Amino acid sequence: MTRIPSHALTEAPAASRPLLEGAARSSPTGKPLNLHAQMAHSPAVLAAYTSIREAIAAHGTLDPRVRSALMLATAGVSHSGYAEDFTSRLALRTGWTQAEVLALRDGQSLGDDKLGSLIAVVREAAGRAGQVDDVTWERAAACGWTSAELAEAFAYLALTVFTAYFLNYAQTPNDLASTHNAVAVGANGTE
Numbered sequence: 001m002t003r004i005p006s007h008a009l010t011e012a013p014a015a016s017r018p019l020l021e022g023a024a025r026s027s028p029t030g031k032p033l034n035l036h037a038q039m040a041h042s043p044a045v046l047a048a049y050t051s052i053r054e055a056i057a058a059h060g061t062l063d064p065r066v067r068s069a070l071m072l073a074t075a076g077v078s079h080s081g082y083a084e085d086f087t088s089r090l091a092l093r094t095g096w097t098q099a100e101v102l103a104l105r106d107g108q109s110l111g112d113d114k115l116g117s118l119i120a121v122v123r124e125a126a127g128r129a130g131q132v133d134d135v136t137w138e139r140a141a142a143c144g145w146t147s148a149e150l151a152e153a154f155a156y157l158a159l160t161v162f163t164a165y166f167l168n169y170a171q172t173p174n175d176l177a178s179t180h181n182a183v184a185v186g187a188n189g190t191e
Contacts, residue, residue: 020032022050068087078160080168104119125157137150
């Protein structure tokens with residue numbers, strides 16, 4: 001059972017309406033997803049979520065495929081099926097295949113040591129309250145990730161953890177298909 005009311009654009013708190021409209025424009029459905037509709041109940045929550053997204057859009061330097069891989073890998077650790085579904089769709093849109101999406105979600109290797117080393121940092125941080133072993137960090141640096149890129153990876157971790165924790169906290173009903181169906185739908189190009 002959901003814990004926080006959902007809001008349509010017309011009935012959301014006034015401070016949430018412009019943010020909710022923006023979320024609707026970027027939504028795969030063209031309307032606010034349940035996660036946005038529930039976040040809108042508190043303008044502070046929706047503003048925090050959209051602020052992280054806007055900061056990433058304005059200042060992020062990592063390739064969109066890398067970004068989506070980091071978010072999906074984080075979601076795979078989050079214990080939130082909704083977050084996994086959402087980030088699976090994002091990964092498919094950036095060009096990951098169905099098999100790659102499942103591997104990223106489940107923490108399996110893609111055969112790319114450089115990307116795998118950065119994903120390992122993010123997955124470890126997601127599962128250990130931000131803590132990353134020196135060996136994991138140093139492996140990513142040795143694979144060529146700069147300190148700026150390692151720092152930026154945290155933004156994708158933070159956005160995904162923020163979202164997944166809210167979804168779990170609010171018991172948000174998942175209005176996306178299951179991960180399997182989301183992957184299959186996206187792979188076919190028909191959402």
